[in-house]
Amino acid sequence: MTAKPGTLVVGSDIPYVPFEFGEPPRYDGMDMDLLHEIGKRLDVKVVIRKTPFDTIFRDLAQDRFDMVASSVSITEKRKKVVDFSLPYFNADQSVMVQRGSSITDVKDLAGKRVGVQIGGTGELWVKKHLTSSDIRTYDVVDDAFKALAASQVDAVINDFPSSKYAERSYETLKVAATIPTGEQYGLVFPRGSELRHRINQILLEMKRDGAFDRIYRKWFKTAPPDKLLSGRKG
Structure with a gap:
């Protein structure tokens, strides 16, 4: 089932807080907790x-x-080249800016520098x-946040949960707006x-026995939406 018996080798773009971050071999985050439970x-x-x-697929x-x-959004284009698990997280996009910025919505980004x-x-x-x-593009989203904090860009467009969590590390930044996209993450x-x-099968077992709920609450302090791990939106 795996290429090397007894070992599950997983590719991940790190860091992407709060899903995957840290230093080897002690990576942390929601995705890491899911993987270790699956393992x-x-x-x-x-x-x-x-x-x-950009090379992970x-x-x-x-x-x-x-x-x-790696917090991968399920898209029709990607489904042409890879298979996805059941969706385990709902994720819209967001606009992150410096506190005090005049940017409050997507419409304010015309002509602006966007990371x-x-x-x-x-x-x-x-x-x-x-x-x-x-x-302006960056290899990892944390570099985009650093550029925003240093006034090298005016805003960063990124998945809402990651940007919202990053507010804890970047006191001068805030999420100014959410962009509803209906995205969901899946394992690939x-x-x-x-x-x-x-x-x-394991993800469904984890949903039934409460393991998925415990992992989700650990990182987001709230219960997961009921429709996750069902293939339905919401």
Whole structure:
């Protein structure tokens, strides 16, 4: 089921707080907690390979790892090249700015310098909707936050939960607006992977026995929406 018996090798773009962050071998975050619970139930050792997001799907196709756990939004385009697990997190986009900024909504971003992470759905959204903005890309979203704090960009478009959590680390920054996109995160597998079916079974077990609820509450201090791990929106 895995390329190396007894080991589950997982690609992840780190850091992306609060889903994956820290230093090897002690990575932390919601995705990491999910992986270690999955590993226990599969009776395998979980090995994390830190990988840039813009090459993570190519590396998966080249068998560098068995799966990807990296806050990956499920999209129709991506489903043409990879398989996804049941959705485990709802995530809209957001506009992050410096406190005191005059930017309060998406409409204020025309002509502004906007930072995004390379390869993410935020970059896709910006290129489609902010054609008059000065788009600046970063390998990891934390670099975009640092650029915003240093006034090198005027705003950052990024997944809402990650940006909201980052307010704790960047006292001068705040989420000014949410961009409803209906995105959901899923774990990622090569097309036709047998592992996907088994991990979906485990995720449903975790939902039934409360393990998923405990992990979700640990990071977000609230219960997960009922429709998660069901394939339905909401």
